């Protein structure tokens with residue numbers, strides 16, 4: 001029997017040239033916004049100008065905060081909030097990759113809720129709804145334009161930690177998703193963010209919290225990404241391919257908005273915050289090994305995952321077909337040039353143990369994972385990438 005809740009309060013405007021509609025979409029909500037973006041690329045690529053022009057044409061006043069760094073810190077969010085409040089902005093536009101969008105979400109929340117932001121780490125902890133948020137992604141991977149999550153780096157803690165705000169009111173009110181903005185992304189960013197999307201889709205599909213509607217979206221996303229991510233490396237300026245990958249990333253975002261992620265993201269966060277790997281790269285390293293660990297828990301599901309990845313499985317047993325999914329993922333990551341291991345010496349044994357112990361405290365990710373690991377299981381998975 002079908003029995004589920006699918007919550008999405010975001011109006012999705014997808015298509016080539018969608019960015020030109022920003023002003024009209026914002027003007028339906030408010031007349032003064034702050035644009036939150038990174039330090040260079042949105043300006044350099046001319047996207048910022050397009051957003052400003054579109055807002056001006058629709059009678060919307062814009063204020064600019066272009067200080068978001070990769071893996072944004074709490075301090076950046078506090079500074080952005082100060083500007084937004086001082087200027088009496090009524091809404092936030094997040095323009096950029098996952099970092100800019102997540103910082104924009106946190107600023108939207110801190111504009112209407114008392115500091116410090118750290119008290120809102122966790123799920124639905126803020127007493128007041130955030131300011132409305134309009135998301136304009138410029139990479140294809142995070143899916144942040146349709147999720148209620150903001151991932152921030154807590155630089156007040158040593159070692160630095162990635163922490164998550166999950167708050168229904170930071171779901172973007174509108175998402176303008178324009179593949180033209182991703183046309184000139186460099187190959188490494190295209191691959192890394194694409195692998196993040198793939199990881200979202202696979203994690204959501206195999207999560208304990210998956211349900212039929214999510215599974216359908218996730219499978220579609222996985223098929224599109226496995227087919228098109230290798231091709232985009234040869235044809236980076238193919239708008240059709242860019243559009244397909246951005247769409248797949250959107251689908252994967254819709255999925256994790258409902259189910260959250262599992263062990264791959266949980267174990268990957270410290271590889272980014274402490275060892276400096278990109279988020280996508282960290283997920284890519286761990287994805288096949290986590291799937292291999294989870295195989296036993298749901299062989300049928302993994303057999304279907306293999307099919308979504310383009311494997312022929314009709315002559316195989318369910319278990320053999322399931323194993324094909326892990327092989328297919330490894331092969332795909334190989335094709336994308338993702339190494340199978342960390343650089344030698346990057347993660348010491350004692351660090352591996354500490355990361356594993358931290359993972360065991362992450363009750364939500366453990367509960368979402370289809371097979372419950374113990375400390376040794378987590379350590380074994382980390383060992384695979386040494």
Ligand SMILES: [Fe+2]
Nearest residue numbers: 142196265279
């Ligand atoms: Fe992610």
